Amino acid sequence: MSLPDGAGHGTVGILGVGSLAGAVVEGLCEGVDVPPRVVLSPRGADTATRLAATYPTVRVAADNQAVLDASDTVLVCLRERDAGVLSTLTWSEAHCVVSATAGLSAARLAAAVAPARQLARAVPMVAVAERAWTTPVRPAVPRAVALLERLGGAMAMGSDEEFDAVYTALGTVAPFVDYLRTVSAFLADHGVDRPAADRLLGRSFALLAPELAAADVDLGRLLRAHAPSGGGNDQLATLLREAGVPAATRAALDEVFRRQTHGVWE
Ligand SMILES: NC(=O)c1ccc[n+]([C@@H]2O[C@H](COP(=O)([O-])OP(=O)(O)OC[C@H]3O[C@@H](n4cnc5c(N)ncnc54)[C@H](OP(=O)(O)O)[C@@H]3O)[C@@H](O)[C@H]2O)c1
Structure with missing residues (x-):
């Protein structure tokens, strides 16, 4: 199938390579003429290795910092209890950070990834693997929206409260x-x-x-x-x-x- 050219979307880094990240990579790459470059964090080695072996534009970085250093847009697919690692990494103002971590507030995300300022929170589902989910996002940062458009679409939420309620409601x-x-x-x-x-x-x-x-x-x-x-x-x-x-x-x-x-x- 033909989707927008991967070129110009930069490199997508993913921190936390488990079931959600697997679905995201599949959605970005499977059957796509020009998939984006994707750099994965090494933990969850089985999934990361399988994805890198399946898709030529996907590779596994040596560590989490190497993911950031190679990426323009970083998708955070960590569990909340592991999200403390974010504040141990060196972020750049140029990074766009999209967090899919349940329970990570906008304020905590902003504090953890400073000085990065292009920040969004999103609620992807594993259906992004088939590009069959419109992902709620807040705020509608253009690079975050561009990434989610490649995964089936983005739905901008009007407020942080709405976004948090959607996160709760989709866990039912x-x-x-x-x-x-x-x-x-x-x-x-x-x-x-x-x-x-x-x-x-x-x-x-x-x-x-x-x-x-x-x-x-x-x-x-x-x-x-x-x-x-x-x-x-x-x-x-x-x-x-x-x-x-x-x-x-x-x-x-x-x-x-x-x-x-x-x-x-x-
Ligand atoms: N799955 C979904 O459908 C879905 C949908 C919406 C949102 N979410 C959210 O997305 C997040 C991830 O969910 P998931 O289902 O994909 O979880 P998961 O399958 O448990 O994946 C999390 C991954 O993060 C890795 N990890 C832990 N600590 C790390 C660190 N310090 N650095 C790098 N990687 C680390 C884990 O590795 P180890 O196995 O070695 O610990 C694991 O591979 C959660 O916050 C969840 O609420 C998930």
């Missing part, structure tokens, strides 16, 4: 899968083979994907469409509401948001 897949497992256990208790129950529910919910992915998706409308009055869906939704499930979900979200932002938006 596990409770959804937990819900499906509860339904699956119900089926198993009634004699359905557990793998078959998981498959049945997986396929049933996968059928929702086109409706959920539609550009004009309206969750209220979708709920009404799937809950004809008095039917099983309607009864279950009502019973769960009466049991306080939506309120508990909201309270848990508020608590995760508070923890991730250290209460800054309270």
Whole structure:
């Protein structure tokens, strides 16, 4: 496939080479006529070595500082507990730094990578590997946006508070899968083979994907469409509401948001 020329985008450095970085490199390089040059930090050696062996424009640096020294735009894919390493490195004013690290605030990022000033935070997903995710970004620094455009697109968030809320809201897949497992256990208790129950529910919910992915998706409308009055869906939704499930979900979200932002938006 043909994407914008990699030349002119400079070299992309990646600090923290795990599952997210693997997806990013695939999105930048797989099937791209002129992929950018990518320099990877050496930790997560298995992934880094595999990526460098797969894509000719990707190489592994000797250490984290060598990543910075070879890069114009640095994508931070570290876990928050490892992000302390950022302030041990020597940054340049010319660096554009894009952080994908959950829980790393704009203020902490800025302090850690000074004197770099072109800073953005982003919420990529592993779907960037297929360039199938529009990445929320804040602020919309041009070089950060240019990088994310190569990965499927960028969506500028209007404020830091909005950005942090989006980060929290996108971390809600596990409770959804937990819900499906509860339904699956119900089926198993009634004699359905557990793998078959998981498959049945997986396929049933996968059928929702086109409706959920539609550009004009309206969750209220979708709920009404799937809950004809008095039917099983309607009864279950009502019973769960009466049991306080939506309120508990909201309270848990508020608590995760508070923890991730250290209460800054309270
Ligand atoms: N995965 C996703 O879909 C996703 C989506 C959005 C945001 N994020 C965020 O992206 C970050 C990374 O997530 P992930 O799932 O890719 O985590 P991961 O698979 O655990 O990868 C993190 C990598 O960082 C490496 N690392 C640790 N300390 C380092 C250091 N001092 N210098 C260089 N590399 C170091 C780790 O190496 P070792 O294994 O040797 O410790 C590991 O390879 C997290 O903050 C996460 O919240 C992830």
